[in-house]
Amino acid sequence: MSKPAYRLLPALLLAAFFLTGLLAPTAEAHPMATSAVLLDIGDDSVDGEIQLPLDRLSIAVARDLTGARVLGADRAFLKSYTAQHISAVGKDGRSWTVELGTGTVRSIDASPHLVYPLEIRPPDGEVTAFDLRYDVIVEELLTHKVIVTVGYDFDRGILKTDDAETLGVFDHATKTLTVPADEGSWLRGFAATAALGIEHIGEGADHLLFLLMLLIPAPLVAAGGSWHPAASRRRAVMRVVHVVSAFAVGHSLTLVLAATGVIDLPTRPVETLIALSIAVSAIHAIRPLVAHGEVLIASGFGLIHGLAFASLISDLGLDRGSLVTTLLGFNLGIELTQLLVVALLMPSLLVLARTRFYPAFRITVAVVGLLFSSSWMLERATLTSNDPFEGVQTWLVGHPLWVATTVACLAAAAHGAGTRTHRPAQQQH
Template sequence: MRRLLPARPSAARLLPTFLLAAFMLVGGLASPAGAHPMSTSAVLLDVRGDRVEGEVQLPVDRLAVAVDRDLTRETVLGAERAFLKRYTAEHITAVGEDDRPWTVRLGTGSVRTIDEVAHLVYPLELRPPDGRVTTFDLAYDVIVEELLTHKVIATVRYDFDRGILKTDDAETLGVFDFDTKSLKVPAGEGSWIRGFATTAGLGIEHVGEGADHLLFLLMLLIPAPLVAAEGRWRSVPSSRRSIVHVVHVVTAFAIGHSLTLALAATGVINLPTRPVETLIAFSIAVSAVHALRPLVARGEILIAAGFGLVHGLAFASLIGDLGLDRGSLVTTLLGFNLGIELTQLLVVALMMPSLIVLARTAFYPAFRIGVALLGLLFSVSWMLERATLTSTDPFEGVQTWLVDHPLLVAVTVAALAVVARRTAPRTPFDGDGALRSGAH
């Protein structure tokens, strides 16, 4: 008996399937650039010693769906203000490890545009009953309890004892949604040592990535192997004397910036950022001129101490952005200062041996003048830009490259010192390349 083969589907029957597949293919290949991501809420937490602060960000369009009201930028702060604050507070709870509830407070709401979407933002404060913050459970279902597809991203953006101090370190706890209404927030698990190490790292990063601070230090180091005499630079016969001089310069700078850093961080003094940054550029110009021709005997020590005060104000601006509480302020200042000093010592260790060798050659005057002129050029460009006299810095690319390749710069100077030592050894020339009197 002949087996019956299955009948081939007709074109008419295949057409709907073909159209559906084509539609899905086109939809899958279409660029997502024109699509807008679904609005999400956010809970941002700052863990302190006796409380947790932060804020709640609620997209107005999703909030309107959840509460079934017509909400606008105006009504959320007007007619609906009291209702929305009460609704939000009722859907946030915190419970400690001892099962005791924490106090939840919302501050005055405001409207902020986040990712091109209007958000109602409330300052948030959570306080444990015993005044000691430890790991706790945060329950949250604002909007989520009505809008099943909504997502709420919870983030810890500050916790000193766990080394979370800035946006780059922020830790995402998880996502509140229809299935997840509670998240555990780790707190009180770290120690001041971790925070201290993190702030030391910030100090290293701030100086290591700051072209202006590095250039200021380099301008102070260039004349360090020399001595000012009769308005000119002359070679120092002893390497030990050069090293001692460098120690004095670095110490003077450390004292200067530490003083103003502490005063600014504690709020005793407060200056606008732009004038401070302009003064830093001016400090580089002064140190460059001093490297060309001594302004005063041992002037680099005076310049380091005096303008160190200005650089300390710039360092303090970063400390201020961290939102520190008083309990961690002293530790932060010590850690940040340690990071700064370690970076300075690293720069000295990389550059000073080569500079001392170069200073014993006939090539050093040309090297010193060339580097000083380059520093003067960069500093003037910075001053013009920071004083808003120019819109851009034409040398930014060169400066960025030099900062990004410190080892290459150090190796180049070291190689130059070796070549100069062999081809132009120590001569009876002074630091300006002029023949010393009495030399034969």
Template sequence: MTSVRRLFPTLLIAVFMLVGGLASPAGAHPMSTSAVLLDIRDDEVAGEVQLPIDRLAVAVHRELTPESVLGADRSYLHDYTAGHIAAVGDDGTPWTVTLGAPTVRTIDATAHLVYPLGIRPPDGRVTGFDLRYDVVVEELVTHRVIATVRYDFDRGILKTDDAETLGVLDWDTGSLHVPAGEGSWLRGFVTTVRLGTEHVGEGADHLLFLLMLLVPAPLAAAGGRWHAAGPSRRRAVLRVVHVVSAFAVGHSLTLALAAAGVIHVPSRPVETLIAFSIAVSAIHAIRPLVARGEVLIASGFGLVHGLAFASLIGDLGLDRGSLVTTLLGFNLGIELTQLLVVALIMPSLLALARTALYPAFRIALASVGLLFSASWMLERAALTSSDPFEGVQTWLVGHPLTVAASLAVLAVGALRLGRRMPV
């Protein structure tokens, strides 16, 4: 009997461990959660509410399906959801909350009922407010609602990577403070500058186009061939300034027009034309197409690159109050990145252009650019399914200092060798 009593605690622990082990596979799959996504603008807060249909059915004590929530149960669910969402300004004034037409969307492998959300202050000026929300959680104690701000210009939240989680709403927490109206235009401006820098710095096609334009800049075209421009470095530097300025004017014009909604071109032909622009600039780097052609190419195809830049701004869903600031910041980021590329690459190109190695280097580099552009054109025109050079391009873009340092080493070596070689 004594031995049994001694064994009892051990047996009890074993039972608990067995039960826990059997239960663990089910516990590995967390219950679906709701989400409230907010886009904070100057005069309203937009966004959406995402409700998992299986949890919603438990809360409203109804059998719900993806078909019924948009059919027989549509009106009831709209009233139920709207009745459990409220917004109150920091001064205690209630704000107007509206829900748009619902849709069904699969999120994390679970069917969700999704409502567009609109929250408007009575005076038309968005400031901080309390979001009061207990859809589903007022009936289901275990349910969680994740509230996220996915756009707020003044606080530098412009895209998915910047999204900020406000907190979790549940049975115990039925309200969260939304810090709208905080931050400043300067913070949003700095963020858009960073966006422009990232967009060009991570875009292999934009960088390659600029590089193909810079390669012949230290040279002079005569008789359908490239020749050394002579001892005047000032003339070579002026050519670089003209190329960069022409590209800036071209892309700035279409960037502004497209962002303002004046012109719109589908992304696929734009991306294909960008690849074509690299091919033209690469051919020009091998053999001049026309005198000072790099300036004409930079300005003409700069218009096309501006349309690609505008597509990112269009995806941000800007309101009118921040559009001008965003255009200025984004464009400044683009120009700063271009100037950085010129500062890293051009001294080495100017040095190499004074050596006998430059013709072979220029043709080899332009041939690589032509190969990359052809691959991009085929992929973007949907003639091939993938780009075989994507890994190389990603590595080159991800290691700009290594590329610049390698080019500098090559230039120094060529200059030293050039003293013993006829130019």
């Protein structure tokens, strides 16, 4: 190496060191904390919360903030500071009332935040579009960002966390955002609640299994403690209609009563009783417990299933909007899904029910239902810690067309093999 190049070597190494530092991945670096404003749009008020990272808030107010100081010596100061930097103005120019609740400290994304409940009320009691003005922290900290999210707005179909919509970002240049609280319509909210009903039933293995246990014996009639084919397909179809209607009436009644607060039961006993309802209906499918028992089971245990549906409405906060519209939409989604299940399975079951293969098919499916429900009962009663059949249940619920196709193929094969029973009254044990 030449002498001039040798003398340049330290400088080259130093430059390479700094360049490596600039280009190195920043995986170990922590992203700068952001604030958040979460809004839930109601008919007469806007509720939500404000999340303020303590490290950014400390810089903005020039105080060394800790969790103890935030909830102690600096509590009044910080609430006053925050309230002074938030305001809401309607499109008519009138100011809306903005109130902060009691602040708490919460860890969000592994960073301590000061969290305030927020309530915004219009002067005339009717929420419409309004301008939200906000510069907490960003007035002093030019690089800070505040993400504004709408987590609930019935008229726009925003009903749960998965639907949350980012409205915009407050920063040093943007301190006012328009909240479109008058967009959408009740029809959009109705459609969204119906979709939730469809989703809940479509993903609820226990509700689907209960319905299946009711449908299996529906094409048959009970006599002498045994199952027999119905005298005609028309009679079998009518029995299916009776079963589905009984279940609909049962769960609709308690859904309304529980959602309106008339009755209130803890979730765990309700979920355990739902598992029990499946076990009882499975036993009835194996051997009839009583004549027309599936109708009685559908209506009686349908009352329990309705309590679970109402619990979901409460958990998602759907009762904050129009309760009548919510109940109608949610229930419509449930009924549509049930009718779809009936449409997919009953033609095949009606064909199978008139073959000599149906007793084996019916008993096999009922035993599987009994195993699943027993496992659910033990888990929900906290007698076991997990469900060993969860993987199978998840697969079955996730592949309804495969299940329906398999049953249809079995029906076609049985029918094509000429295995019809000789007489409608032939006993099926």
